[in-house]
Amino acid sequence: MNPAWRHPSFRVGAILMGLVLGAALLSLVWTPYDPAEMRIMARLRPPSAQNWLGTDQFGRDIASMVLVGARNALLVGFVAVGIGLVFGVALGMLAALYRGRLIDEAVMRALDFIFAFPAVLTAILILTWFGPGLVNAVVAIGIFNIPVFARQARGATLQVLAQDYIRAARLAGLSRPAVMLRHILPNITGLMIVQGSTQFAFAILAEASLSYLGIGTQPPNPSWGRMLNDAQTYLGTAPHLALVPGLAIAIAVLAFNLLGDGLRDLLDPRMKER
Amino acid sequence: MQPAKQLAKFMFLALGLAASILPAAAQNREALTLCQTLEPPILDPSGGAAAAIREVTYGNIFEGLVAYDRDGRIVPALAREWSASADGLVWQFRLRPAQFHDGSAVTAADVKFSFERAVAPDSKNAQKWIFEPIAAIATPAPDLVEITLKSFTADFLEGLAMGDATIFSPASMGKAATEPVGTGPYRFVRWQRGDRLLLERNDSWWGPKPALKSVTFRFISDPQAQVSALLAGDCDAHTNLGAHEAVAQLRADPRLAVTIGRTEGETIVAINNAKPPFSDLRVRQAMAMAVDRRLVNEGAVSGLGTPIGSHFSPNHPAYLDLTAERPVDLARARALLAAAGYPNGFAATLRLPPPAYARRGGEIVAAMLGQIGIRATIEPLEWPQWLERVFRNKDFDMTIVAHVEPLDVNIYARDSYYFGYQSPAVKEAYARTKTARGEVERREAFQKIQRQIVEDQVNLFLFMLPKITVARKGLAGLWPNWPVPANPLAELRWE
Numbered sequence: 101m102n103p104a105w106r107h108p109s110f111r112v113g114a115i116l117m118g119l120v121l122g123a124a125l126l127s128l129v130w131t132p133y134d135p136a137e138m139r140i141m142a143r144l145r146p147p148s149a150q151n152w153l154g155t156d157q158f159g160r161d162i163a164s165m166v167l168v169g170a171r172n173a174l175l176v177g178f179v180a181v182g183i184g185l186v187f188g189v190a191l192g193m194l195a196a197l198y199r200g201r202l203i204d205e206a207v208m209r210a211l212d213f214i215f216a217f218p219a220v221l222t223a224i225l226i227l228t229w230f231g232p233g234l235v236n237a238v239v240a241i242g243i244f245n246i247p248v249f250a251r252q253a254r255g256a257t258l259q260v261l262a263q264d265y266i267r268a269a270r271l272a273g274l275s276r277p278a279v280m281l282r283h284i285l286p287n288i289t290g291l292m293i294v295q296g297s298t299q300f301a302f303a304i305l306a307e308a309s310l311s312y313l314g315i316g317t318q319p320p321n322p323s324w325g326r327m328l329n330d331a332q333t334y335l336g337t338a339p340h341l342a343l344v345p346g347l348a349i350a351i352a353v354l355a356f357n358l359l360g361d362g363l364r365d366l367l368d369p370r371m372k373e374r
Numbered sequence: 375m376q377p378a379k380q381l382a383k384f385m386f387l388a389l390g391l392a393a394s395i396l397p398a399a400a401q402n403r404e405a406l407t408l409c410q411t412l413e414p415p416i417l418d419p420s421g422g423a424a425a426a427i428r429e430v431t432y433g434n435i436f437e438g439l440v441a442y443d444r445d446g447r448i449v450p451a452l453a454r455e456w457s458a459s460a461d462g463l464v465w466q467f468r469l470r471p472a473q474f475h476d477g478s479a480v481t482a483a484d485v486k487f488s489f490e491r492a493v494a495p496d497s498k499n500a501q502k503w504i505f506e507p508i509a510a511i512a513t514p515a516p517d518l519v520e521i522t523l524k525s526f527t528a529d530f531l532e533g534l535a536m537g538d539a540t541i542f543s544p545a546s547m548g549k550a551a552t553e554p555v556g557t558g559p560y561r562f563v564r565w566q567r568g569d570r571l572l573l574e575r576n577d578s579w580w581g582p583k584p585a586l587k588s589v590t591f592r593f594i595s596d597p598q599a600q601v602s603a604l605l606a607g608d609c610d611a612h613t614n615l616g617a618h619e620a621v622a623q624l625r626a627d628p629r630l631a632v633t634i635g636r637t638e639g640e641t642i643v644a645i646n647n648a649k650p651p652f653s654d655l656r657v658r659q660a661m662a663m664a665v666d667r668r669l670v671n672e673g674a675v676s677g678l679g680t681p682i683g684s685h686f687s688p689n690h691p692a693y694l695d696l697t698a699e700r701p702v703d704l705a706r707a708r709a710l711l712a713a714a715g716y717p718n719g720f721a722a723t724l725r726l727p728p729p730a731y732a733r734r735g736g737e738i739v740a741a742m743l744g745q746i747g748i749r750a751t752i753e754p755l756e757w758p759q760w761l762e763r764v765f766r767n768k769d770f771d772m773t774i775v776a777h778v779e780p781l782d783v784n785i786y787a788r789d790s791y792y793f794g795y796q797s798p799a800v801k802e803a804y805a806r807t808k809t810a811r812g813e814v815e816r817r818e819a820f821q822k823i824q825r826q827i828v829e830d831q832v833n834l835f836l837f838m839l840p841k842i843t844v845a846r847k848g849l850a851g852l853w854p855n856w857p858v859p860a861n862p863l864a865e866l867r868w869e
Contacts, residue, residue, distance in 0.1 A: 138741050140673040144619070157619065158673050158738060232754065319737045319752050320744075333598050333730070336623050 103366070110362025116355030123170035131164035136320050144338045154340050157330060162341070166348050168322045172234075173304045173352050179238045180303035181296050184245020189292060191246065192253025193280055199258060208254065211247035219244040219302075220309055232315035234307075234323075241306045245299050252295050256288040290367035297360030301353045308349050324349045403868045404587035406849070408861060409600065409609035411616050411729070412757070413568065413593035416551040419537045420492050423500035423765070424757070425778045425859040428537035429613065430591055432860035434573060435475075436540035436556035439467050439485065439519075440531060444865075446689065446780070446857030448535050452480060452557060453519075462526040469517040472580045474543045475561040482513035488542045489521075503784060504533030507808075527808050528816055532781065537858065559584050559864040569593065573863070585867035597730050604630060604844055611845035611852060613861050616730045618676035624844055632844050634678055635854040639776035639839030640685050641674075641731055643739055646771055647832060648794030652722075656714040658831040662700045663707035664746045665739055671837040674735035679837030684824040685783050687838060689857070691813075692820035696828050696835075707746045719747020722771040726752060727760040731839060732774040739774065739834075765792050776839045778859050783820065786827050795832045 104110055127135075132152065139159035147154045153162040191211065195204040223240040230236045260266065260283070269279055310316030311325030319326065324345040331341035412426040419431050433441060439453035450456075453467040472480040491497060493505035507527040512520040523530065533539060546555035554562050559581060560573040571591040575584055592609060594600050597617035603609045604624065614637070615621075625632045643665065651657045671679045680688055683696030711719060726736040733754065740750040750772065755763065764770040770792075777785065785791050787804035803822040810816035828835070841856050851866040 136741060136744075138669075138673070138738060140669045140738065143673065157734065158741075314754060318754075320741060333617060334619055335598065336601065337619055 104362070107362045107366060109358045110366060113355050113358030113360075113362055116351050117359055120170050120174065120352045120355055123167050124174050127164075127167035127171050131161075131167050133161035133164045135160060135164040135168045135322055137161075144334065144341075146338070146340060153344050154338070156327070156341055157334060157338075162327075162344050165322045165327060166324070166344055169324045169327065169345065169348060170352070172317060172321065172323050173307065173349075176234075176238050176241070176307040177300040177303045177356070180241040180245055180307075181299050183239065183242025184249045184299060185292060185296055188246045188249025189253045189285075189288075192250035192255075193257050193284065195250070196254045196257035196261065197276060197280065207250070211250050214244065215247040215251075217244075220306055223306065223310060224313065224315065227310065227315040232318060234317045234321060237307055237310045237316040241303050241310075244306075245303070248299060249292065249295060252291060253288060256291050257284050260284045260287045290363075294360055294364040294367060297356050297363055301356035301360070304349065304352050304356070324352075404585070405589070406586050406863075406866060406868075407590045407592055407608065407610050408863075409592045409594050409603060409612045410861075411593070411595055411600070411612075411614060413595075415758070417554045417562070417565070417571075418550040419540050420488070420542070421498045421551060423761075426593075429859045429861055430571060431540070431554065431556070431558075432537040432858065433558060433862035433864070434560045434589075435554050435558050435562055436537070436542075437558050438534055438536070438539045438541060439469075440535045442535045442780075442858050442860070444853045444855065444857070444862075446855075448531055452485075452541055456531075463523050465521045465523070465530070467519040467521070469519065470580055471517075472557050473578050474546065474557055475555045475576055476543065476546060477578075478543055478545065479516075480541065480543075480557055481516045482519045483516075484541055484543055485519045486511040486513055487544045488540070491542070491547075492539065499538055501533065501536060501538040501779070504530075504536065504539050525809065526811070528810050529781070529808060535858075536779070537860065560589060563588075579864075581864060584864040586863060589863050589866075595728065607846075611843065611849055613841075613843060613852070614856075615842040615844050618678055618730070618840075618842065621676065621678070621842060629847060630844055631847050631849075632842065633852075633854045635841040635843060635856070636680065636687075636689060637776070637778055637839045637841045637856040637859070638687050638689065638780045638782075639778040639856075640682060640687065640782070641679065641735070641774065641776040641836045641839050642685065643735075643834035643836065644770075644773050644775060644793045645833050646768065646794055647796075648768070649771065651714065651716060651720055652771065654714045655831065656710045657716070659700065660707040660710040660714070660746060661743060661748065662831050662834055663703045663710070664748070665742045665834050665836075666702045667697070667834075667836045670735050670738050670742075673738045674731045675837070675840055678840040678842065679731075680840075681837045682835050684828045684835050685777070685786065685833065686820070686824045687780070689855075690781065690820075692817040692824075694821050694824045696824060699828050700831070704745055711746060711748075716747070719749060721749040721751065724750040724752050724772045724774070725760065725764050725770045726754050726774055727757055727764075728754070729776075731776065735774050735836065739772075768792050768794060774836075778839070778856070780858055783823055783827075786823065786832060793833060795827075795830070797826060797830060800826050 142155055143157055143159040145151055145155040151161050156162055191207050195207045198204045226240040227236055307316055308325030311323040312329045317323035317326050327345035328342055334341050410429055414426040414430050415424050416422055417431060419427050419436055437451045440448050441451040443449045452469055452472055454470040456467045458465050489505050492499045493502055507523045508521055509524045510522045514520060543555055559576055559579040561576045563572040563574050565571045573589045575587045594603055600612055600615055601617050601620045604612055624630050645652045645658055667681045671677055671681055681697050683699055686693050724736050724740055726732045736752055740752055743750050764773050784804055786795055787801045800823050803819045806819035807816050810819055843852050845852055848869050850869050
């Protein structure tokens with residue numbers, strides 16, 4: 101058996117992620133109903149044979165909305181982590197390369213400045229300023245991912261730079277950019293993937309929070325957080341409205357956190373020896 | 375210790391305990407916490423359009439010469455009696471002996487001051503039309519006001535009954551917005567912004583002594599929080615519940631009484647008539663054929679509203695049922711859009727104020743417009759932003775709002791109202807409602823306006839906003855309907 105599969109966190113995380121990914125992919129080709137179709141006379145129905153998870157306040161099919169919501173969550177995760185990863189790793193490596201120089205100080209202090217703010221609170225501020233919407237929300241979440249990746253990338257790059265084979269490569273006449281791309285980047289990739297997985301969970305949760313507050317994804321685009329917001333009004337009369345998106349968020353966040361945990365253990369060379 | 379002594383001591387303790395609990399458990403029959411959805415931005419009813427101002431002040435802090443009662447009839451207030459000359463041009467109002475909350479007497483000079491201030495160029499009064507027909511105000515005696523009109527005005531007295539025509543004391547004008555001094559049965563005590571406002575009975579009021587001594591208005595905008603506050607007993611009553619979907623749940627609660635009434639709130643999708651592509655009549659007609667008002671009523675206010683086909687209240691005798699005009703027809707709607715040059719539709723914004731009827735209605739309207747290719751982007755706004763951007767600066771494509779003043783069809787005859795509609799025909803008909811000598815003629819003029827604004831499809835007319843009053847059982851006297859948005863506290867009592 102594959103050793104990765106024996107790791108309990110990784111296994112559970114992978115199964116849950118498969119569930120979310122499967123839901124997202126399925127929603128591309130099939131949903132029980134059109135998730136935007138309102139059948140107002142059939143609103144607030146409990147789960148039934150026609151609507152497996154019931155209908156919402158406009159008579160939309162909740163099962164279909166949750167499936168399409170998975171797509172939204174994954175998209176948010178990929179873009180927000182992507183922004184953090186690309187800019188964070190580039191800035192982190194740059195800082196490490198010019199360690200102790202002005203550029204290192206400038207980049208890292210600027211990132212410390214961003215890092216000092218509570219992420220979701222500042223995202224709210226950004227969205228109030230630039231207006232609510234999914235794109236602005238994802239960019240705001242992405243910006244807060246940059247310092248996380250940059251710090252990790254800088255530390256890891258410094259470690260690799262101190263290795264003898266890097267000095268050898270430099271002596272052999274390899275330019276700095278070439279060293280970066282050919283030797284350092286591959287060496288820190290594992291660490292970045294682990295961090296990416298954790299940040300993915302954070303991004304999903306952050307988007308859900310912002311949408312719950314009404315400043316993230318705007319109707320009619322489906323979002324688990326916004327479904328929770330809508331459901332809040334009906335907690336007394338139709339609790340299933342809150343339960344379904346709440347569970348979906350929990351599963352997705354758990355999936356990526358567990359996956360991150362598992363990957364950290366599996367990719368960490370020290371763990372391998374055990 | 376002897377057992378008897380111990381028992382006595384225990385009983386003494388128990389009695390003391392009971393005594394300390396009882397007053398809290400027994401209802402305070404002179405106090406009331408009345409919850410409403412919106413907080414007034416200011417408390418000067420002559421200084422803003424927000425209905426929440428009058429929901430707090432009308433008939434409580436401030437009074438006019440005359441007032442509306444709960445059935446929409448005009449009754450005496452500060453004016454004991456009045457008369458009009460045969461040609462309807464000269465009105466005499468005889469004031470009753472009354473005092474402002476600061477102790478000064480109400481005189482004819484205060485009436486003159488209040489009305490002249492309301493119509494002054496720098497006045498922010500939302501209903502200046504009330505005062506515009508006035509040619510002169512004379513004060514032949516301290517208790518006699520004589521108003522001469524420029525021309526016969528059929529709705530002059532109706533205007534004077536509105537909350538915008540209240541009487542102020544010149545001495546207290548400076549603080550009217552935050553520490554109002556009026557003549558009503560309740561005087562202002564304290565206002566904790568964002569939370570509550572405290573009023574206390576004015577024992578020198580001219581009318582019969584009100585039953586409640588102190589009344590707290592609490593402002594709870596979140597619909598679910600409104601329900602929780604009622605269930606927890608934090609509110610004795612809510613004047614107009616936002617959580618329509620909770621009506622069944624609250625009805626089932628034996629401690630509460632739920633009344634579904636009517637407001638004068640015509641809920642409409644207001645369209646910026648001055649802005650392309652909405653300036654094209656065919657586009658507006660297409661929109662009307664795409665939006666099914668019955669379904670919007672169901673989805674936005676749980677079907678508790680009354681569908682309307684024009685901007686006119688079914689409560690009024692001149693009402694015409696125009697709901698069958700321009701029925702839903704998606705194929706014709708698409709054809710009209712294509713004829714207007716938008717075969718593939720277009721993108722537009724739908725800016726929504728906070729109430730549930732607007733936010734929920736907005737999602738439904740956006741979906742319905744989407745069926746004919748109009749891609750509406752929803753932008754939620756807070757009330758101050760909405761008033762600034764949509765209402766004052768006319769920076770919008772579409773919005774959803776309820777116009778809650780009685781007989782406010784006159785907004786279609788105004789020159790620069792926010793939805794940008796201009797029609798000589800409506801202006802002419804509206805002028806006739808003012809000059810009409812008989813009820814029949816006046817009614818015909820109102821019906822002409824109703825038909826004309828549907829013909830021009832100025833806005834999409836959805837439904838009359840319901841008034842959902844929820845109160846602890848035993849509280850009597852709340853208005854079940856809102857001929858004007860008002861909660862006269864002097865009529866309330868615990869039974």
